[in-house]
Amino acid sequence: MKTMFLLLRKNPLAVLGIVILFMWIFAALFGPLLLPYNYSEMDMDHQMSSPGEYNHLLGTDALGRDIFARIIYGSRSILTVALMTSLFSSIAGILIGFTSGYFGGLIDTVFLRIMDIVMAIPPLVLAMVVLGILGDSTIFSLTIIVSIAYTPATARVARGALLSCKGNEYVDAARIRGESHFFIMFVEILPNTIGPVIVEITARFAYSIMMIASLGFLGVGLQPPTPDWGMMVIENKSIIRAASWTVLYPSMAIASLVIAVSLFSDFISKVMIHEK
């Protein structure tokens, strides 16, 4: 903890990332309570009004909906889904990777084959195809599919981390004590692999945000009228010349959030290297 603060003082960029991330979390939690507009409310008299006009801080889109309100509401879904996917894919990855690496042999071979097949398609293409065919994505289906697309990668990291610890004496000691496999995997080995696992979770968080924004952009993410940052960009792209703010501000929101999370995850990996 102390090293963390010391490192923070040396990394102003990491501080910036953490501050922006917390601002978005605050906006997602309390923002909607403070807003004068709802995300789907149409101000029919002021369509495509520019930022600052008629009490619309960031202007309105072609339907007269407040861009600022839509961005604030949109932060809820993207943060929720990204957080859940990074957790789920990490948990699933640890379970699969640990079981596979710990028992080895046939189980390992079978798991690795399955992972190879899933990893043969780029995650974005996989998620896009499955979500597109499922139709009408919800927060639930989005979370599950993106998690599945990311699980092979996390499983590989977890398997590698386990294999590097498996040969240690304390594992043998636990085995001789007669501990169960479950105990050895999760009580003995897991705490020793926590560094790479935490790095993986935070990195996954950044990837998930990118992926969810891209899926929304491709039109296979959350369905309207739920505001989704990626979707806002594509639905307003046709009016970019007349009302650039309708596209620019949602893009900025995505940019600020992903850059903040990347700076944060970069920092976490530095802390973990330092702790070693």
Next chain:
Amino acid sequence: MIMTLAVMSFLIFLLVEIMPGDAAQTVLGQSATPESLAALRESMGLDDPMPIRYGRWAGAFIHGDLGESLYMRGVQINTVFWRKVGHSVILALTALVFYVPLSLFLGVLAGVRAGKLTDSIISFFGLATMALPEFVSGIILITIFAIKIPLLPITSIIPIGETLWGNLNILVLPALSITLVMFGYVSRMQRSSMITVMNSDYIRAAVLKGMPRGYVIFRHALKNALLPTITIIGMNMGWLFGGLIVVETLFGFPGLGSLTLSAIKTRDVPLLEASVLFITFIFVVSTFITDMMYAFLNPRIRFKGGDV
């Protein structure tokens, strides 16, 4: 690899099968009568059980026949598909021509000046652009180079009756959007491998021998420092095709990405199979070629059989 492709093609059939809606429904729309739906399904061959349809499709596929599109009635996929793939390949190559030299050069520069201001600027820029989804960097580029300074077109549509060759300027902004994203990965890799190599004994020896710094960097260090970067570029080839889907959607570019997306939305199974299998194929093959290249370029691996 064949195994992977076979499993994948079957899963796509299965997935479309168990989900509601099919191509006949998308062709006729929501208001279609049950009779017309049934008739169309029969003419599309959607009546047969799934395994039979899969067998029929796979049999033709092996012989290079991608089948007939379900949504665009009467259109042979072979005629549309390869033209679109060609467009995407040209776009991907343009992006490669942009980002490989740029990121290698800046990566080497950052690595040589590690810890100095040049390095900080390049590294932060790389981290920031790498984090952005392709469509966000695309929007930023559109705003700057198409709206503020009206140099390039906002959309990359090829006018009817014209070819891509007559409209090469539409490639620039999509390729630059990909460049921005890939730049971060490649320059970062190049920077860190450059730092490792510059700290090694043989570089120190070369410098102490009194060789000019530029000579040491380009003749001695770069050769070894390029290896990991080549791996990253190769590994990202398949990923590049994923990114292409996003970029093509943003610019309305008529390539593989937009084709795949429309195939999904119309439940056009043969077209979807062709697109996804092609992307997977590129992904797997590029990983394979990367491994080969790596061994070819690194004599230590070539002679010792991977024992490094």
